[in-house]
Amino acid sequence: MxxxxxxxxxxxPSVSVQDRWASNGYRSCLLWFxxxxxxxxxxxAHTLCKQLHMRGVNAYVLDGDNIRHGLNKDLGxxxxxxxxxxRRIGELSKLFIDAGVMVFAAFIAPYREDRRLIRELLKxxxxxxxxxxxxxxxxxKRDPKGIYKKARAGEIHEFxxxxxPYEEPESPExxxxxDKMSIDGCVKILLEYLVKNGYxxxxxxxxxx
Numbered sequence: 001m002x003x004x005x006x007x008x009x010x011x012x013p014s015v016s017v018q019d020r021w022a023s024n025g026y027r028s029c030l031l032w033f034x035x036x037x038x039x040x041x042x043x044x045a046h047t048l049c050k051q052l053h054m055r056g057v058n059a060y061v062l063d064g065d066n067i068r069h070g071l072n073k074d075l076g077x078x079x080x081x082x083x084x085x086x087r088r089i090g091e092l093s094k095l096f097i098d099a100g101v102m103v104f105a106a107f108i109a110p111y112r113e114d115r116r117l118i119r120e121l122l123k124x125x126x127x128x129x130x131x132x133x134x135x136x137x138x139x140x141k142r143d144p145k146g147i148y149k150k151a152r153a154g155e156i157h158e159f160x161x162x163x164x165p166y167e168e169p170e171s172p173e174x175x176x177x178x179d180k181m182s183i184d185g186c187v188k189i190l191l192e193y194l195v196k197n198g199y200x201x202x203x204x205x206x207x208x209x
Contacts, residue, residue: 013098017125020100026057026200028097029126031190032118033106034169036161038142039134040178044186045104051187052102055204059102062089078158083114090118097125102199110166126199130190131172136161138179 021027031048033041042063049059072088075081086109096103109115119127139161140148151159158164174193176186194200 017098017100020098024058024100026102026204027126027198028100028102029128029194029199030093030097030103030105030118030122031128031130032109032115033104033130033132034109034115034172035132035178036134036136036139036166037108037147038139038144039132040176040183040186041106041108041132043183044130044132044176044178044190045106047183048187048190049104051191052200052204057102057200057204058100059104060096062092062096062103062105062107079111082110086114086118087121090121093118094122094125097122108160108166110160110164112167112170115169128174128193129169129172130174130176131169132176132178132186133168134178 017028031045033045035041042061045061045063049061052059072085075085086107089105089107093103093105109118115129119129143149147156147159148162150156151162160166174189176189178186191200191205195202195205
């Protein structure tokens with residue numbers, strides 16, 4: 001059903017995101033962690049979030065599983081539902097960014113089209129695509145939630161990398177090969193990227209561990 005939005009108007013806030021950047025001393029942005037299940041997306045995102053929190057930077061992780069417990073619990077794993085899942089996260093990320101919070105979204109987001117949509121949605125803001133690259137065989141070996149085993153047994157349908165496709169990013173800002181790198185090594189690369197590109201002050205890297 002088409003919704004009538006003729007009487008809905010955008011209200012310009014009295015405090016801009018630039019005002020918040022100036023007050024915070026860093027720039028909010030979205031780091032989108034994409035990759036297969038068990039590739040390390042959530043672990044890296046949460047570790048980075050903790051490191052920044054310890055250094056006085058406000059950050060928040062939007063985790064794929066956690067979001068499906070609440071905001072997106074009405075969505076399944078069909079192509080259409082996956083697309084809507086990603087769209088909602090993009091809109092939610094915009095609000096966090098506007099509030100001056102650094103956002104780390106850990107979602108498989110298997111389709112290039114959907115990731116391109118988020119990039120376009122946030123072109124006014126900041127979008128950093130992080131490809132958490134790990135071979136399917138290694139992810140299946142890890143299988144911390146036991147979902148690969150369930151997928152092999154036919155209990156999970158439309159499973160990314162097995163019965164549904166994963167389209168690798170063509171030009172991500174950052175690639176982290178987690179079968180070759182440690183979590184700390186990945187976080188170090190991300191922190192250095194944020195400093196080099198002006199999101200956080202270099203002094204942050206000298207903060208407490």
